[in-house]
Amino acid sequence: MHYGIDIGGTKTEIAVYDQNWQVQSRWREPTPAADGDALLGLLQTLVQEADRRAGVRGTLGIGVPGVLDRRGCLIAANLPGLRDLPLGAALTTRLERQPVLENDSRCFIVSEVGPGGAAAAASHAFGAILGTGAGGGAVIEGQLLRGAGGLAGEWGHLPLPALARERHDLPRVACGCGLPDCLESYIAGPGLVRLHHHFGGESESTLAWQQALQAGEDAARRAHDCHLELLGGALANVVKLLAPEVIVVGGGVSLVPGLVEALPAALAEHLFAGVPTPAIVRSRFGDASGVRGAAMLGARARMLT
Numbered sequence: 001m002h003y004g005i006d007i008g009g010t011k012t013e014i015a016v017y018d019q020n021w022q023v024q025s026r027w028r029e030p031t032p033a034a035d036g037d038a039l040l041g042l043l044q045t046l047v048q049e050a051d052r053r054a055g056v057r058g059t060l061g062i063g064v065p066g067v068l069d070r071r072g073c074l075i076a077a078n079l080p081g082l083r084d085l086p087l088g089a090a091l092t093t094r095l096e097r098q099p100v101l102e103n104d105s106r107c108f109i110v111s112e113v114g115p116g117g118a119a120a121a122a123s124h125a126f127g128a129i130l131g132t133g134a135g136g137g138a139v140i141e142g143q144l145l146r147g148a149g150g151l152a153g154e155w156g157h158l159p160l161p162a163l164a165r166e167r168h169d170l171p172r173v174a175c176g177c178g179l180p181d182c183l184e185s186y187i188a189g190p191g192l193v194r195l196h197h198h199f200g201g202e203s204e205s206t207l208a209w210q211q212a213l214q215a216g217e218d219a220a221r222r223a224h225d226c227h228l229e230l231l232g233g234a235l236a237n238v239v240k241l242l243a244p245e246v247i248v249v250g251g252g253v254s255l256v257p258g259l260v261e262a263l264p265a266a267l268a269e270h271l272f273a274g275v276p277t278p279a280i281v282r283s284r285f286g287d288a289s290g291v292r293g294a295a296m297l298g299a300r301a302r303m304l305t
Ligand SMILES: [Zn+2]
Pocket: 156, 157, 175, 176, 177, 178, 179, 182, 184
């Protein structure tokens, strides 16, 4: 059996998979985000319960919403309780097995290139997650890309192109990462709402923006066109750098009707003539890709040892 855990800022989920990657069991608990010791206790309880249900001691992979520093401590704004806590070492002792820890965006693409995924068996794939932020992960030459310090894949924090700012007279936005005008602030869910406001709309959510778009509102249409242009340009940069054969789009924004279908043409405008546009597909496993990819990494680590 293979267990995957996805630690989120509000919920922590565990899923138990069999050898064929069928879900045997899956449940979630509130995350005690501010209390590191309580969070370690929760992980221990989840794994013990999974062992009890499975009747064996399964392999374990854990997806985390941030970057692990050299000490093995997690840098994640929404999990302050884990700051300065070497997570891997603490868990190995408590869980009596060595878990694999990985950034949740990388777990996403591992799941989608895995069996049954939207990019199953692809050797070169990029996962773009557009939810409250814009995360990413890449598998290139069949290998998960991590880079020095685990930074690889942070495409959401590339800057907004000056040309696009001028053309649309876009507002400046300070990103949570400390840099100004990151693409994430314009292309993720809150970014879409921000664009809608910029063009004169009043929605407070992407759903409200969608409703305005369907009702034919001019501001919603302009936000849509601007968003598509920015997203196409951002993904074209990823293509120039990594040359994936397929891009898997996940997160709430990927569910906007027609968005994924419109992306190949939007992306091609920012590529050189003759460069093939990669296939662009919606994620197959959606929100479950985090736990599934984490479980796959845990299983793979067991095979390698
Ligand atoms: Zn940023």
